[in-house]
Amino acid sequence: xxxxxxxxxxxxxxxxxxxxxxxxxxxxxxxxxxxxxxxxxxxxxxxxxxxxxxxxxxxxxxxxxxxxxxxxxxxxxxxxxxxxxxxxxxxxxxxxxxxxxxxxxxxxxxxxxxxxxxxxxxxxxxxxxxxxxxxxxxxxxxxxxxxxxxxxxxxxxxxxxxxxxxxxxxxxxxxxxxxxxxxxxxxxxxxxxxxxxxxxxxxxxxxxxxxxxxxxxxxxxxxxxxxxxxxxxxxxxxxxxxxxxxxxxxxxxxxxxxxxxxxxxxxxxxxxxxxxxxxxxxxxxxxxxxxxxxxxxxxxxxxxxxxxxxxxxx
Numbered sequence: 001x002x003x004x005x006x007x008x009x010x011x012x013x014x015x016x017x018x019x020x021x022x023x024x025x026x027x028x029x030x031x032x033x034x035x036x037x038x039x040x041x042x043x044x045x046x047x048x049x050x051x052x053x054x055x056x057x058x059x060x061x062x063x064x065x066x067x068x069x070x071x072x073x074x075x076x077x078x079x080x081x082x083x084x085x086x087x088x089x090x091x092x093x094x095x096x097x098x099x100x101x102x103x104x105x106x107x108x109x110x111x112x113x114x115x116x117x118x119x120x121x122x123x124x125x126x127x128x129x130x131x132x133x134x135x136x137x138x139x140x141x142x143x144x145x146x147x148x149x150x151x152x153x154x155x156x157x158x159x160x161x162x163x164x165x166x167x168x169x170x171x172x173x174x175x176x177x178x179x180x181x182x183x184x185x186x187x188x189x190x191x192x193x194x195x196x197x198x199x200x201x202x203x204x205x206x207x208x209x210x211x212x213x214x215x216x217x218x219x220x221x222x223x224x225x226x227x228x229x230x231x232x233x234x235x236x237x238x239x240x241x242x243x244x245x246x247x248x249x250x251x252x253x254x255x256x257x258x259x260x261x262x263x264x265x266x267x268x269x270x271x272x273x274x275x276x277x278x279x280x281x282x283x284x285x286x287x288x289x290x291x292x293x294x295x296x297x298x299x300x301x302x303x304x305x306x307x308x309x310x311x312x313x314x
């Protein structure tokens with residue numbers, strides 16, 4: 001495989017830092033772009049000594065030109081706490097940031113992978129969710145800045161492919177977890193892990209029977225790399241783990257693996273919180289050489305809990 005110069009926007013975030021690591025391991029040059037709004041320099045500090053790695057502080061809402069062969073566009077606050085803290089900034093990042101990355105790709109003729117999300121399906125009526133499903137999204141709800149921002153990003157990507165011939169790949173990411181998750185991102189895995197390790201009450205919303213499908217970060221990154229290399233065009237591809245787990249089952253597993261004394265308590269369900277989420281990954285399996293998640297939930301959660309334990313000094 002020839003060495004390529006690859007731009008990763010949002011490269012110091014949770015997913016971005018794992019992607020930068022993988023691309024360097026594969027022998028490429030990596031330009032990591034981040035404004036550190038939700039990403040952290042510590043996530044990529046161990047890569048700074050590699051002469052093939054470059055870290056640039058930059059906000060994707062500001063246009064940029066850079067000679068690169070490929071772009072992975074991941075930059076955007078991705079957890080409810082972060083994206084609801086500044087909804088206008090979130091929607092600008094999703095829309096203007098994507099516009100700028102697409103313009104860059106058009107100028108330098110690079111292939112671009114757009115990180116979309118399962119949130120484009122909203123609180124889905126179809127189950128499991130296939131890429132052909134148009135979703136059930138509240139366009140003015142508290143999550144709209146993210147959901148609609150990502151839906152618009154997909155529309156922009158498809159328009160650039162049709163009008164300007166930009167080589168676009170769109171990935172719809174389902175719940176992903178693993179080392180380097182932000183401890184205050186409000187996501188269920190990080191919430192439960194931090195609460196369990198501190199022996200604080202573990203807060204389960206509703207009855208805990210809502211489901212999520214949890215994909216370990218290394219499995220997702222493998223899907224990214226395969227999709228970028230594939231001849232597949234602009235149609236979105238779901239990447240996630242089709243194994244469904246209830247939130248209560250997850251809480252109990254994390255409590256056990258953290259050897260925690262926490263009690264599990266209940267709280268009201270947040271507005272527009274999806275009750276079921278499960279990807280149909282048959283398109284990914286067909287297109288990406290049989291790609292499928294390999295890391296079991298038990299194995300992945302154990303590694304994630306230990307990473308939180310180390311970072312929190314517990």
